[in-house]
Amino acid sequence: MKIYDLIVIGMGPAGMAASAMASALDLEVLAVEENKVGGECLNCGCMPSKALLKTAQVNQISHNLEKFGIRSSIFTDPDESLDIVRQKISRISGKKLMQAFVRVKLIINQGNAEFVDSHSVKVGENIYRAKKIFIATGTAPFIPSIEGLDKVDESLKLTNMNLFIQKSMPKSLTIIGGGAIGCEMAQSFARLGSSVNVVHIDEHLLPFADAQTALVLEERFKKENIKVFNKTPIKRVFQKDNKVFVDTDSHIFESEKILIATGRKPNLEALKLDKIGIKYNKKGIIVDKALRTNIKHIYAIGDCNGISNFSHSAMHQGMIALMNAINPMPFKIHYDKYLIPWSVFTTPEVANVGLTEKEAVEKGLKVIVIKKDYESYGRAIVDGATEGFIKIITNKKGKIFGVTIVGESASEIIHEWILAIQFKLSMFDILMTQHSFPTISMLNKMASEDWMMGKLQESTTLKKIARALFKL
Numbered sequence: 001m002k003i004y005d006l007i008v009i010g011m012g013p014a015g016m017a018a019s020a021m022a023s024a025l026d027l028e029v030l031a032v033e034e035n036k037v038g039g040e041c042l043n044c045g046c047m048p049s050k051a052l053l054k055t056a057q058v059n060q061i062s063h064n065l066e067k068f069g070i071r072s073s074i075f076t077d078p079d080e081s082l083d084i085v086r087q088k089i090s091r092i093s094g095k096k097l098m099q100a101f102v103r104v105k106l107i108i109n110q111g112n113a114e115f116v117d118s119h120s121v122k123v124g125e126n127i128y129r130a131k132k133i134f135i136a137t138g139t140a141p142f143i144p145s146i147e148g149l150d151k152v153d154e155s156l157k158l159t160n161m162n163l164f165i166q167k168s169m170p171k172s173l174t175i176i177g178g179g180a181i182g183c184e185m186a187q188s189f190a191r192l193g194s195s196v197n198v199v200h201i202d203e204h205l206l207p208f209a210d211a212q213t214a215l216v217l218e219e220r221f222k223k224e225n226i227k228v229f230n231k232t233p234i235k236r237v238f239q240k241d242n243k244v245f246v247d248t249d250s251h252i253f254e255s256e257k258i259l260i261a262t263g264r265k266p267n268l269e270a271l272k273l274d275k276i277g278i279k280y281n282k283k284g285i286i287v288d289k290a291l292r293t294n295i296k297h298i299y300a301i302g303d304c305n306g307i308s309n310f311s312h313s314a315m316h317q318g319m320i321a322l323m324n325a326i327n328p329m330p331f332k333i334h335y336d337k338y339l340i341p342w343s344v345f346t347t348p349e350v351a352n353v354g355l356t357e358k359e360a361v362e363k364g365l366k367v368i369v370i371k372k373d374y375e376s377y378g379r380a381i382v383d384g385a386t387e388g389f390i391k392i393i394t395n396k397k398g399k400i401f402g403v404t405i406v407g408e409s410a411s412e413i414i415h416e417w418i419l420a421i422q423f424k425l426s427m428f429d430i431l432m433t434q435h436s437f438p439t440i441s442m443l444n445k446m447a448s449e450d451w452m453m454g455k456l457q458e459s460t461t462l463k464k465i466a467r468a469l470f471k472l
């Protein structure tokens, strides 16, 4: 039997990164994908959701053209926007994507992989063997046990798995979950004409984010007629005729469809991990810092290990695991040396890297919080994008612990801070870096100026020295 260097199970961002890089290094790679190359990210996650958000954003702008002094009448076909999403995805999944895997033996759509022993996996009737194996099987939607939910017709219940294959937009939608998916989809559907309620159990939208950030988003949602119900446990869900009802202590929400976006669970069952003794828990496969499972030649990368649920992190882990698998020395690269930023692509966008203010306080750190409002910057005013702020968690010396941004281009301008924290740059370094004017990134420098001004204002000694030196 042929022995491959590497078998990769799952061809989402993690598996794609690992197999493309391994084959570029002339390793013999076999990759198994039970569904489509691209995984959740390309087929039912990041890309279709961003495509829908874009159409929704264009629709929103088109209906507010008078703010720019433009008069026009617009007709929107919400159902067509779903078609456009699919056209865009099929364009990305075309030949160009597959070119990256010309040297990978691809076993696509022939069933799932399951372990036979610690060096072999079975797909359908075939068994494949390799020196090392990477598990990159991602996650599926976690469906909470809510009374009555299982009795509602499947066609009325949406998750990310069937959302983007819908033929028409529902006139009304109740979203269970106010996290990343709940927020991005609430705004997309509302902007394309659905009446949307968001119901969830946490204190604010994006429960993992800074609370002040969530308030900015909630304000915007209110303006766009998206109703948000925080801290609202669901008693039961039921169906009457072709409508779904979500019953809570305060309201009964009636809608054409519901979208369930209440977190994820790892795709592990089909792998038959118990057969070979790979350890896992309900978050995912347990890995060490080198991303190895308890069986050292088997790695688990991307969402299936529960470290994070982001494509960039999945790709990064694919690269680190491959470097570790190649390196024969005991010294390995640790995944947790690298920061995991995140961005949510609503309007306004929300982005974060490092500690939030609450996390810094909980850690007992002595911090200074710099908050720079978009409202204070001319470019934001001329762009009509004045909502939001940059919040920097720093200290007197200018060490940067974390940054949260809510506002225009937050997902882009966060990168300067990722670089700064990862490479131990300080607020002073940001201050001393020229930023093109009038970019939105300039707000980063303006925030560092505020930090410096605060220092100057506080220190009478510094002021005395400056005055004395000036007189020389």
Ligand SMILES: Cc1cc2nc3c(=O)[nH]c(=O)nc-3n(C[C@H](O)[C@H](O)[C@H](O)COP(=O)(O)OP(=O)(O)OC[C@H]3O[C@@H](n4cnc5c(N)ncnc54)[C@H](O)[C@@H]3O)c2cc1C
Pocket (backbone or CB within 6 Å): 009, 010, 011, 012, 013, 014, 015, 032, 033, 034, 035, 036, 038, 039, 040, 041, 042, 044, 045, 046, 047, 049, 111, 112, 113, 114, 136, 137, 138, 139, 160, 181, 267, 270, 271, 301, 302, 303, 304, 308, 309, 310, 311, 312, 313, 314, 345
């Ligand atoms: C609606 C939505 C929007 C999102 N937006 C963003 C975003 O904007 N930015 C971001 O960073 N992240 C986003 N995410 C998260 C992102 O999609 C995931 O973090 C990313 O896809 C994880 O990559 P992965 O390779 O670990 O797993 P996946 O992409 O889930 O890929 C796993 C692959 O393994 C296959 N598989 C599973 N079991 C087996 C088996 N036994 N045999 C063979 N194949 C198998 C699956 O079919 C799948 O193709 C979003 C997610 C959703 C749901």
Ligand SMILES: NC(=O)c1ccc[n+]([C@@H]2O[C@H](COP(=O)([O-])OP(=O)(O)OC[C@H]3O[C@@H](n4cnc5c(N)ncnc54)[C@H](O)[C@@H]3O)[C@@H](O)[C@H]2O)c1
Pocket (backbone or CB within 6 Å): 144, 146, 176, 177, 178, 179, 180, 181, 182, 184, 199, 200, 201, 202, 206, 207, 232, 233, 234, 260, 261, 262, 263, 264, 308, 309, 310, 342, 343, 344, 345
């Ligand atoms: N832009 C991005 O990077 C992006 C976009 C979409 C999704 N994702 C990833 O996908 C993952 C899943 O997203 P998600 O939005 O499903 O989950 P999430 O973890 O972000 O949010 C879960 C939400 O569900 C609610 N919830 C949980 N159980 C509930 C219950 N029984 N009743 C009512 N509400 C309940 C919570 O209150 C919370 O609002 C995230 O971890 C995220 O990393 C990322």
